[in-house]
Amino acid sequence: MRTAEIRRRWLDYFEARDHAVVPSASLVSPDPSTLFTIAGMVPFIPYMLGQQTPPWNRATSVQKCVRTLDIEEVGKTTRHGTFFQMNGNFSFGDYFKEGAIEYAWELVTGSQADGFYGFDPDKVWVTVYHDDDEAARLWRKVAGLPEERIQRRGKKDNYWHTGQPGPAGPCSEIYIDRGPAHGKDGGPVVDEDRFLEIWNLVFMQYAIEDVRSKEDFTITGDLAQKNIDTGMGLERVAYLLQGVDNMYEIDEVFPVIAAAQELSGRRYGADRDDDVRMRVVADHVRSSLMLIGDGITPSNEGRGYVLRRLLRRSVRAMRLLGVDEPALPHLLPVSRDAMSASYPELATDFDRISRAAYAEEEAFRRTLVAGTTILDTAVAQVKTAGGATLGGEQAFALHDTYGFPIDLTLEMAAEQGLAVDEQGFRDLMQAQRERARADAKAKKGGAAGTxxxxxxxxxxxxxxxxxxxxxxxxxxxxxxxxxxxxxxxxxxxxxxxxxxxxxxxxxxxxxxxxxxxxxxxxxxxxxxxxxxxxxxxxxxxxxxxxxxxxxxxxxxxxxDPEWRRGARQAHSGTHVVHAALREVLGPNALQSGSYNKPGYLRLDFSWNQALSAATRSEVEEVSNKAIREDLGVKWQYMTLPEAKAWGAIALFGETYDEQVRVVEIGGPWSRELCGGTHVDHSSQIGIIALTGEQSVGSGSRRVEAVVGLEAFHHLARERALVTALTDALKVRPEELPERVSGLVARLKDAEKELAGLRQGQLLAAAASVAAGAADVGGVRVVTHEAGAVASADDLRTLALDVRHRLGESPAVVAVGGVAKDRPVVLVTVNPAGRALDLRAGALAKVAAGALGGGGGGKDDVAQGGGTDVTALPAALAAVRGAVAERAGGR
Structure with a gap:
């Protein structure tokens, strides 16, 4: 039975029993103390606490969830995954334990021909909270379960809460016996691999606070009403009904593993390490697809950082499988096709999703290149010092500062003959995790303060x-x-x-x-x-x-009326700019975040390339035309489905009530879900002047603008600047660009002339520099400090000239200088020197190691640099030493 069919049967079953079908909430958690929606009941917490009146007494949903606490364990076990789906049915003061147990038993064990799941009743076991005699009695009454298949457990296993202050209660879990091939007999208290939990029935009846651990919390009293919250793991049911061993092999996940096999040429099931990598890829690609689908973009903090980590772990795993080419363009469409039956919006929105993912992969590939350079430098330093192990601090810095994965550090260090202090690295990682846990605990404490x-x-x-x-x-x-x-x-x-x-x-x-x-x-x-x-x-x-x-x-x-006037102008201006971006760039330029205050607005939107000056000007013009046309601004309340059907745009990452406020400017030109304050007519915005545009992450751009009186002041300042320039240059305003271009051209010509003079001075010294060549093991070696230079190109010209003057015998030339306050060493080796296995790239890395930086290049010409100008003599000496070592070892 396909996963989408399991999902459909769930919703159909409970809808037929008077449950309102509630669409999945966003993966972005409405609780500020958590990043993601981590359980199916999260959207219903206000109803369970009695803070809000539910619009129905019964509900059902299939909720998208993400948990990343055990991200390092993904792929290593069959239990850990980041994205999962939770089937849930909920009662708010309606049916309680008996009704929940009756529904669960019928749906689990009823025949597939009748629309149920068809599990063998004789293979069903349950657990109940240790003193919940009522639940145990109901399982005997409703299902006829014998006493030995009703096991009792404590708070650790059979008491449920979110880990935060809120609703809680005892629970009853349903397990399926997978048979003796999967472990020992004796029920879930003996072996939870053989006896697999598929469904948890939570009897929500208490409010708790001061949550110190899973088992340690304070019950503050009864909830206003008894509630039912259940959660069935959709992926677990899928792999049982599809006859596969784990969640990675179900129909919504395994196609990505198959694609990874095809790309890598390696077979799933042949090697444990490769299997783990393929599972990581399948899980993380799917999770990334769903997170981007809900409007999250890669970044360096919060949800965006988690997404970035998932994407980069996917790319890293594919690299360890031997795939160096971009992998996501092959894998992400496969995951889309596997998930679209349940979430058709993934297909319609795939252009935006893929742009963000592919841009992040490309950025990480550049990070890998940079990390490789840093790693090579660190390896060279260790070797120069006679060591055989890369320090844990260096490995941690590569991981933490440059995003360079530890397994790649291990692999690449081993290729160069070095071990890595893994324990030192692990200790530093553990210290970082403890700091993170302390931060999380502090945040939870803050949440408890609510x-x-x-x-x-x-x-x-x-x-x-x-x-x-x-x-x-x-x-x-x-x-x-x-x-x-x-x-x-x-x-x-x-x-x-x-x-x-x-x-x-x-x-x-x-x-x-x-x-x-x-x-x-x-x-x-x-x-x-x-x-x-x-x-x-x-x-x-x-x-x-x-x-x-x-x-x-x-x-x-x-x-303050002036403050509110400015706030209304800026917020309505944000909607206008958003509509203008969509008109100019197309419907994929969707807002992903914004901030506005009197006189100022900024808007982040999905786009993967910089806007040209002409495009920015067009967006500005479309915005101000809408203001000039005095478009009406109206708002009204409606249901969320009605708003979406009406074409209203919802902000990615926001959560909305069933009743939402829709603000429109100029009718369908701009319709957005929004609770902010707005002008009555677009002309009241005044004027919009774009002041900046920049990248704020992979696949995301930001525009900034000033609004109203602030926009007028901004344009007045620009006018004053133009006036000052025209007065100084004695030209009319329209002649200013041509005059400035002419001055810039003359300046460039002067710079070229100066560069030519400097180069001439350097080349004039080439003969005397070449004359100072020393014989090092049969190799003519020149090391020379050129002092301050305009750029590394000057050093390259000098080094190549000196090399030419040394003739055809083996020769190495290393010229050092200071360009823009940073030390640079240019190394070149002639053909005879390269025949002796002297490589310019390797020698440049040696020099760079002494300078505290990185380097590399081709075998004939290479460059190294760093930060320590005083180390130039040592860097040149290191090159001579490396030549002596290689020449002497022949």
Whole structure:
């Protein structure tokens, strides 16, 4: 049974039993303390906590999930993967244990002909929490399971929570006996390879806090209602029903392994190390496909860093399989085809996805080249010092600073006859992991600190009035200092303040928070920041400028109207620029992030090449034409499916409620899901002036612009600059480009003339330099310091001239100099010298090692450089020594 069919049967089964089919949420977690959606129940947590009223009592979904905690174990076991799919059915105060068990038993053991999964009832085992007698009784009643196939376990195995404060409860897990070929008898408590868990029924009934570990937490009380949260591992069920040994061999994953076999010429199943590499490739390519599909792009932090690591591990694994050519253009389309039956959007959006992935592979291939140069330098230094082992610090620096994988370091060092201090490397990696865990723990502690916000949220959501008014009477619902509730705040205090109603926009959707004041009897509070630490709660960071305020006081919240005017211009301007980019570049130029505040906007979008000056000018012109046309700006609420059907653009990486706000400018020209504040007509934006465009990662660009009055000031400054130049050069503004071009050309001619004079001076010394050649083991060797030079080309010219003057006998010339404050050594070897196995590239690396840098090149001419100018004499001496060593060893 294909994976897509297993998925379809799941949704059909529960839909027929009055469950609302809920589309998978984004892989981008809505919880700021976690990067990705890690479980099927994550989107439903607000309903389980009672923070929001669910629109249905029953729901079902197939949720996309990513977990990367055990990324190093991927491929080594059959259990670890990064991307997976979790089938789930949920009850919010409706059915509980008995209903969940009845549904599970029927779907698992019912016949395939009737639309079920058809597992043999005699091979089903279950576990329950050790004191959950009710669950054990229901398994006997509903399924007729004998007592010996109902096993009891503790919190470590049969109590579920997210690892964060929130809902929790005991659970019951369903296992399938794979038979004696897979391990010992005795149920899951004896062998979880033979007895494979496929489904976990969680009986959510408690709220927990202070989560110290899987088994150590504090139960704070019962949830407002008893809930059911179940999770069936789709990939696990797939490999059982498809008769394969593990998740890597199912129909949605194995095609990538097959493609890797074809590219590498190696056979899956023939070598354990190759098998691990192919599994890594299959898992990581699929995960990368899904992450980019949800709008994540490679970067050096957060989610983007995880994606970058997945892609680079894929490329690295293919290289270790012997594939040096770009691999992703072969592998990614295969994964797309395997996954499109379940996620058709991957096919329609593949152009954007592939651009980001292929650009990252190309960038990593360049990193490998740079890392190879650094590695060669480190190896040369070790050999020069007479060592046989590359230090753990050097291997770690290659990994951590340059992104050079340790297994490539091991492989390439071995090719040059060196071992690597692996233990030193592992110790440094462990220290880094411990720092990362400490950071993660700190972040979790911070997340636990949201308890006080949740308590305030339980009193009701903050009503936002800022769409229609800038001044709102309100009541102080709470005051916080350093995360602790306080009764009052006095002049000079900086505190967090929660209002029942507020006109202040909290930073979100790329729009900066509002500025303004909050006043009460004799008190004036300056609003410094506005955030939403938990959904539905607006928190104002304020400084008490005058007087004193207390919790429960009546206040007047007032947004600065000039600030809001600028914020509206910038946010609407962001939508206009986005629409202009799509009009000029095409529909693939989709926004991937933004930031705007009064007078300024920046917008990141999917694109893999720089915009030409003409293209930037066209985007600017289209934007300002839309402003001039005074397009109407409207917004309305609708369901998310309605919005998508209407053509509204959702920002990648954002999570949305079922009801969403759609903002349109000029009708269908710009329709986006957005909660920000906007102008009423496009003409109110004023003017947009693009000020910059740059890369912000593989397959992603950024444009920046000034808006409104700031745009006018920017253009006025440019006008003043043009006026100053025209006055200085005595030309009209339209003649300025030609005049500047002429001056630049004259400057270049002068520079060429100077370079010719310098080269002439160098060549004039060539004869005397050649005359200083020394005999080193039958090789004529010249080492010469030329002093300051314009560039390495001057050294190359001198070295080649000297080599020519030395005739046809074996000769090596090494000329050093300082170009742009950095030491450079140019090495050249004539044909007779190369016949003695003297190679310019190898000698340049030796010189570069003394200079603290890298080098290399061809056998006849090569170059090395570094950072230590004072080491030039030592670098030239190292070349002489290397020639003596090779010549003496013949």
């Amino acid at each position: 308890t006080v916000y949740r308590e305030l949220r339980d009193q009701g959501a903050t009503e936002f009035t800022g769409y229609t008014e800038l001044t709102t009477p309100s009541t102080i619902r709470g005051l916080l200092r350093d995360g602790v509730a306080v009764p009052a705040a006095s002049q000079g205090d900086t505190v967090e303040l929660v209002l029942a109603r507020t006109p202040f926009y909290a930073e979100s959707g790329g729009q900066d928070s509002d500025a303004g004041v909050i006043t009460a009897d004799g008190a004036r509070l300056e609003v410094l920041d506005v955030q939403r630490p938990v959904k539905g709660l607006v928190v104002h960071t304020v400084r008490v400028a005058e007087g004193e305020v207390a919790s429960g006081a009546e206040v007047l919240a007032q947004v």
